[in-house]
Amino acid sequence: MINVADLKVTLNGRALVDAMTFTAKEGQTIALVGASGSGKTTTGLALLGQLPPGSEMSGRIAIDGRWPPRRGDVAYLPQHPSTVLNPVRRIGSVLRELSRLHGTSVPGVLAAASLPADTEFLRRFPHQLSGGQQQRLAFAQILLAAPKVLVADEPTTGQDPRTRAELTATFAALPITTIVLSHDLDLVRRLADHVIVLRGGRVQEAGPDILGRPRSDYARALVEAARPVENPVAAERPGPPILTVRDLTAAYQGPVLRGIDLDMAAGERLAIVGSSGSGKTTLARCLAGLHRPTAGTIALHGQRLSLRRNRAELARVQYIFQDPRATFAPGGRILDQVARTAVRLRGLPTAVAAREAGVLLENMGLPAETSGRPARTLSGGELQRAGIARAVLADPDVLICDEITSALDPLTQADILDLVTGLRTTLILITHDPIVVARSAQRVIALKEGRALQERGRRPAGVADRRQPRGG
Incomplete structure (x- = not known):
């Protein structure tokens, strides 16, 4: 489904991504992890055919055997769903319009996104939903467009544990190839078939169980930093x-x-x-x-x-x-x-x-x-x-x-x-x-x-x- 070979993206002579190579089969989930500036977002945008202004790309990308991909084959879920939800239109109106455009079913995608399909819900505006519901509504809009590939950028950022678990379950049920860009190592553990660890635009290591058995010093540091640490400071109040x-x-x-x-x-x-x-x-x-x-x-x-x-x-x-x-x-x-x-x-x-x-x-x-x-x-x-x-x-x-x-x-x-x-x-x-x-x-x-x-x-x-x- 996705083939990336020797991808390199440079900006003002500096490599944002260098020698990136990976493949994703149909229905697989690939996770890109690493610190801010490691090249995750640049790689994700490259799959969409979008690059930072002034940058240059070399190497090869093919999605379903084509480049550029067919219109609608690749969808993008941003970190903040409010940026793709129309604030002045009711939920049902937007979903029905997308359904007519792509020939898909509103009740079907709402069920897949774990959202209600009753009239009261469909008459709401996006701002009347919780953060988790907004994220699942953005999922539903994407599913109505029937893409073959989804690039999801930090989809669980800022969500409470219950909402994060619900979103993870929704992700796991998606029937499409997914590229997850995330700092949330729990999400990656639960969803990813293959993990790529990036640092400074280059792959440090890659494999199906990187977070369970990291080999590189950098991957071990990422995993260790996310472990719970017992706070040694006493809880007594120090004064009035x-x-x-x-x-x-x-x-x-x-x-x-x-x-x-x-x-x-x-x-x-x-x-x-x-x-x-x-x-x-x-x-x-x-x-x-x-x-x-x-x-x-x-x-x-x-x-x-x-x-x-x-x-x-x-x-x-x-x-x-x-x-x-x-x-x-x-x-x-x-x-x-x-x-x-x-x-x-x-x-x-x-x-x-x-x-x-x-x-x-x-x-x-x-x-x-x-x-x-x-x-x-x-x-x-x-x-x-x-x-x-x-x-x-x-x-x-x-x-x-x-x-x-x-x-x-x-x-x-x-x-x-x-x-x-x-x-x-x-x-x-x-x-x-x-x-x-x-x-x-x-x-x-x-x-x-x-x-x-x-x-x-x-x-x-x-x-x-x-x-x-x-x-x-």
Whole structure:
């Protein structure tokens, strides 16, 4: 079905992919794994006939014996399904249009994607679905087009364990040849017939059981970085609370948070876990002053934070977002964008802020030659380091990290977790990832339907073994 021989993609004289060779039979799943910048996405885009602007390709690609492939033979599932779902059209309308175009059955693909086919569901808009439902709806749209090959780019990123298990089951039932580009080694273990480990655009090793018996030092490091690690730090609070939350309630169109109470001491590390829609991000945004609660109080060092926070109050609780690319201007220099935090929130002169930002970025692994580049040229891991530096430059008392490692490979994830846990600040981790909890949290609060269900000194039972699927 797929034959790739000696594929090479270069950009400005630098090889993004070099000497890539593999084959995939009809119905097989091939997984490409490796750190950010290893060549996974470039290889996937090459199968679509799409390459970075200005790049050059050599070697041979054949899909079902042809190149370029027939229109519709290859489909692409992006990391964020919202980018391919029409936000202003009802689900059923789009599916019926695709069905007429390709001569396929809407009920059949909805069943294959584990989605309901009733009128109430089909009348919804994409934004009314959970993240997992949006991903399965994107699957359904692809199946209606009846492609022969699917390239799936990080399909489980940012999903809770239950949704991840559901998506994995949906993937496993797909009757088409699939190329998975993923940092999620659990997904790869469960789905892949063949695994290719990439580093710097070159194949390090390949085979059916690479993650079970890695041979190269690099593959062993990837696998080891994804293993649960027992947190040796005691869970006792080191002192009196500096952050106090009482009876916090918040809503969007309906109630989202209901009566949340929380105390955190200086330097404490708390993980907030729960399924998609449980209220984790809403709670974090309320704490950071990004969403106005409908009731309750938030106090820092005994002083109640106002609903409309001034710049000094905003600086004291900082928020690091899941997708750093969405928070930096693509063409602006990283140094300038990070330094702006100290200018706006601390009132520093521009030159002083730039000096502080430069030193901080250097300490976080981004030297001047990197921080002086525009944001669009940095990798995901580099941008996440810049996002951390931008928040830290505000000199906060509390730092909130919202799924900040969900799109990163295991090695980069471990580096970022070491970076944030080494900061001398109170830390709140919003996460679906048991690895993040095990490595970084002293306490865990689980939310369900906007309520705090449980609190533990370590983590919820079973969270340490990421390889155990959670049902649903």
